[in-house]
Amino acid sequence: MRERFALQYKADEHRRMIGGKETIIHCHHYNARLQHTIEHVTDVDGAKIIRDSAEAVFAEHVANVLEEGDDEATRLAAVGALYAHLGFGRLELSRAAEGVVTSDQSHYVEGWQAGFSETQRKACTFTEGYLQGALAAALGRPFSVREHKCMNAGDDRCEFTVDARHEPVLRNDKRPSDFHPKAADGHGEHGNIDEQAIIDALVQMPFMGSDEGLIPAFGVYLALTPADFYNLMCIQFVEQMRAKGLFRTAQRLLTFAGETCAMNTFRGIMASAEWDALIAPMIQHKEDALYGLMALSNGFGWGNWRVTEHRPAETLTIESLNGYEAIGHREYRGSCDDPQCFMLCGVSAGMMELVYGEGLLEDRFGTFLSEENQCICTDAPCCHFEVEPA
Amino acid sequence: MVHRERSYACIHPETYKYFFHVDEVRRIWGVLQACYGPLHHTPGFGVIEIQSERFLFRAVGGGNPITVIRRRGCTDADVEALHRRIGFFERA
Ligand SMILES: [Zn+2]
Ligand SMILES: [Zn+2]
Numbered sequence: 001m002r003e004r005f006a007l008q009y010k011a012d013e014h015r016r017m018i019g020g021k022e023t024i025i026h027c028h029h030y031n032a033r034l035q036h037t038i039e040h041v042t043d044v045d046g047a048k049i050i051r052d053s054a055e056a057v058f059a060e061h062v063a064n065v066l067e068e069g070d071d072e073a074t075r076l077a078a079v080g081a082l083y084a085h086l087g088f089g090r091l092e093l094s095r096a097a098e099g100v101v102t103s104d105q106s107h108y109v110e111g112w113q114a115g116f117s118e119t120q121r122k123a124c125t126f127t128e129g130y131l132q133g134a135l136a137a138a139l140g141r142p143f144s145v146r147e148h149k150c151m152n153a154g155d156d157r158c159e160f161t162v163d164a165r166h167e168p169v170l171r172n173d174k175r176p177s178d179f180h181p182k183a184a185d186g187h188g189e190h191g192n193i194d195e196q197a198i199i200d201a202l203v204q205m206p207f208m209g210s211d212e213g214l215i216p217a218f219g220v221y222l223a224l225t226p227a228d229f230y231n232l233m234c235i236q237f238v239e240q241m242r243a244k245g246l247f248r249t250a251q252r253l254l255t256f257a258g259e260t261c262a263m264n265t266f267r268g269i270m271a272s273a274e275w276d277a278l279i280a281p282m283i284q285h286k287e288d289a290l291y292g293l294m295a296l297s298n299g300f301g302w303g304n305w306r307v308t309e310h311r312p313a314e315t316l317t318i319e320s321l322n323g324y325e326a327i328g329h330r331e332y333r334g335s336c337d338d339p340q341c342f343m344l345c346g347v348s349a350g351m352m353e354l355v356y357g358e359g360l361l362e363d364r365f366g367t368f369l370s371e372e373n374q375c376i377c378t379d380a381p382c383c384h385f386e387v388e389p390a
Numbered sequence: 391m392v393h394r395e396r397s398y399a400c401i402h403p404e405t406y407k408y409f410f411h412v413d414e415v416r417r418i419w420g421v422l423q424a425c426y427g428p429l430h431h432t433p434g435f436g437v438i439e440i441q442s443e444r445f446l447f448r449a450v451g452g453g454n455p456i457t458v459i460r461r462r463g464c465t466d467a468d469v470e471a472l473h474r475r476i477g478f479f480e481r482a
Contacts, residue, residue, distance in 0.1 A: 029400045113462055114400050151462075205434035216446050217432075219399035219459065268400040273457055274435040277450040 001081045002208070004065045009203050013181070013322060016301040019082065020064040021057075022227045024324055025207065025300035027220035027268070030261035032111025035125060037253045038233065044240040047125045053233040054129025055136075056170040057226050062137035075138035083130060084213030087223035091131075091213075096162060101131060101145070103158040105212040107223045112152045115264075122150035124158050131160060136169040172228060177330040181304070181322040182381050188306030188319075191288040193279070195295035201278055202299035219272040220265055227301075231328030234342070251342060255370070258346025263354050263361050266293050270354075287312045290355045294318075297347070303327075305344065305383075313356040316387040318348055326376035326383055339375030341383050346370065348385045366390055392478045399459050401446070407455040408478065415454040421475050422447050422456075444468045 008017040016023050039046035065078055080091040089106040103124070112123040124147045131145040144165040149155035207224060209215055215222040234254060241250035269275055270289065279292040287310060298304055305320035320326070325341040339345075349370035357364035370387045374380035392410055399405040410418055419438075423429050426442035440447040445468070446459040460469070473479065 027400060110401070110462060114402075201434035203434075205432060210441060216401065216441065216459070219397075219405070219457070220401060264400055267398055271398040271405075273437045273439075273448040273450050277436045 001077060002085065004067075004078070005082065005085045005208070007203075007207075011199075011203075012184075014199070014298050014301060014304045016224070018086070018224060019061055021061050022324070023086070023224040023301060024227050024230065025222050025224055026261070027218075027222055027265045028107050028111035029114055029220060029264045029268075030111075030257065031126075031223060031225070032108060032115050032123070033257045033260055034230075034233075034254075035108065035123075036112075036116055037257050038237050039125065041241070041246075041249075041253070043244050043246060044237065046237065049233055049236045049240070050125045051129035051132065052170055053229055053236065054126050055133040056172040057133065057228045057232060058130045059133035059137045059169050060172045060228075061226060062134040066137065072139070079131075079134040079138050082134070083127075084209040086225065087207075087209045087213065087215035087221065088127070088130065089209075089213040090211075091127075096135065099162045101160045101162060103127065103160075104151075104156075105214055106151060106158060107214060107221055109151045109158065110214070110221045120153050122147050122158075123152035124150055124160075127158070128160065131162065133169065135162065142167060142169045172232070174228070174328075174331040177327055179327065179330050179376055184304055184306075184321060188308060189291065189310055190295070190307075191291040192284045193282050193288055193291040193295055195291075195298065198279060198292065198295040199299040202296070217272075218274050219268040227324040227328055230343075231325065231332060234325070235329060235332055235340075238340075247338075251338075254342035255346035255349075258343040259350035259353070259365065259370075260346075261343070262293075262347040262350025263364065266351065266354055267361065269293070269296065285312070286355060290316075290351050293351055293355075302344070313352075314389065316348060316352055316385075318344075318385040318387075320344055320376075320383040320385070323376070323383055329377045335379050336377050338378070339372035339383065340377045341372050341375055341385075344383065345372045345385055348387045352387050392476060394478065395455075397457055399457070402460040402462075402464070405457065405459050407457050408476065409455040410476075412454065415452075415456075418456070418476055419453055425475055445472065 005018050076093050080093050083091050089103050092102045108123050108126055128145045135143050142165050144163045145160050147160050149159040151158055238250045303320055303323035305318055308319050309317040323341050323344050329340045349368040352368040353364040367390050368387050369390045372385050374384040376383050394406040394408045397405045397407045422440055426440050431438050436451045438449055444464040448457045
């Protein structure tokens with residue numbers, strides 16, 4: 001089964017393709033934070049946005065990895081194997097036909113335990129949506145899936161009920177973007193960091209779920225999530241918030257999730273054995289850590305972004321040639337009037353706070369402000385971020 | 391003498407790097423493999439690691455220091471057992 005998920009790496013675009021889908025590497029902390037952000041706004045039904053987005057994307061993704069002639073057992077095995085390969089955890093699907101699926105390892109539960117352990121709530125909305133889409137692809141009919149036991153709520157495993165439903169499976173409707181990124185002309189500042197060596201190491205690294213379906217690396221749990229999922233979820237969240245006159249709030253929340261991701265995830269990464277092995281020996285000045293983090297995020301499939309100007313501890317200017325948020329927005333909705341790269345915008349500020357800030361992380365939040373002042377979504381040739389002290 | 395320093399990992403707030411005497415560390419990895427499972431070399435970054443149910447043990451190629459990441463479900467008893475096996479004693 002694993003050979004169906006073999007990585008195809010597009011070096012020129014920094015894209016990681018698995019089963020015909022562009023996948024993005026993010027950690028359990030960011031994924032849980034994003035879910036927490038979207039589900040805790042009472043003005044919209046955040047859980048439905050997450051579930052619907054996962055259903056539409058994974059119905060397509062699982063269909064991509066099925067082969068003609070697969071019997072039902074093989075098709076169900078593909079549902080569990082793709083989920084585990086991408087690092088989301090371990091599913092037990094042998095009773096799916098009776099309407100029960102369980103899970104004893106979960107990327108999202110790890111994220112909630114790390115960030116919001118006090119919540120004690122069911123946390124696996126993403127898995128509900130994954131199963132709705134994946135089971136529909138495998139069994140050829142639509143389902144409604146709800147979690148009723150969760151490890152994050154103290155149960156010994158997560159348990160989902162699977163019910164037949166009438167509404168058809170959601171479709172992942174988008175059209176290829178007509179945007180052509182400008183060439184990466186080799187400009188950009190890298191300090192003492194050998195970006196290509198870092199990207200080469202990441203491509204060699206076998207990012208795939210262990211027997212438990214988890215990917216512990218860099219001191220965090222990583223997952224390979226289709227860019228489509230992040231894009232569909234964030235676009236719908238922003239649209240529904242905008243309809244309530246809350247566009248700025250949505251923008252601020254998604255940017256904050258990126259800032260938090262940079263501070264927590266990147267701090268974990270900078271304390272990891274991987275960092276010590278390859279990146280720490282390249283570092284001669286403080287700013288090299290920032291260049292190292294940029295190189296890593298390029299290797300994680302976030303796109304191709306680079307520093308164009310930097311005054312250490314003061315200002316930072318970054319351009320992004322093909323960030324997944326911008327490309328995704330153009331694929332799903334075309335161009336628009338406002339910049340849409342909230343994650344990269346928040347990460348830009350978070351990196352400055354992490355690399356140059358002092359003291360507790362919580363005291364550093366908001367000490368730098370970032371703005372995306374031009375975006376591929378608004379027909380600019382690249383996205384452009386400016387960071388300065390608050 | 392084994393000593394440890396607080397490290398940071400998103401996986402668990404109680405993460406430490408354990409520093410061993412250079413003559414000891416090879417034996418320690420042997421103990422960890424016997425108790426917690428096989429050693430893997432991850433291509434790319436040159437990291438060695440053991441993944442077990444309650445702990446992740448990770449190091450740069452030379453093997454020292456060893457980052458010990460506790461996993462969900464890891465108990466005080468698990469930590470005490472580990473400390474006995476690697477000869478780590480907290481100073482009173
Ligand atoms: Zn759960
Ligand atoms: Zn943009």
